[in-house]
């Protein structure tokens with residue numbers, strides 16, 4: 514959830530193995546990794562402040578902080594929470610089209626430890 518809107522939902526595997534929303538990836542990138550050998554060499558930090566949910570920006574609420582925002586689209590049209598897969602929904606115009614080399618963790622990132630439960634999760638703001 515970001516600024517009062519759900520941006521991504523899915524099973525644990527959907528979220529941790531294949532996050533499609535930039536904010537989800539930023540949250541996962543912010544998880545501290547104690548073991549230096551398992552830390553990613555890449556980093557990702559959000560700039561800017563959380564918008565006021567009572568007066569959110571036009572279009573995607575994350576557009577003022579998203580490094581992938583497309584001017585004229587993301588700041589105009591709010592992306593709906595749309596199904597990406599049977600158990601996975603994402604509210605991003607670029608779901609599935611984000612650059613692979615974003616510096617944000619993906620399923621192959623060994624710094625992300627996972628449990629085995631496949632429950633549905635929604636990440637907090």
Ligand code: SF4
Pocket residue numbers: 534535536573574575576577579580581582583587592604605606607608
């Ligand atoms: S819709 Fe645009 S601004 Fe919003 S998260 Fe996706 S790419 Fe970023």
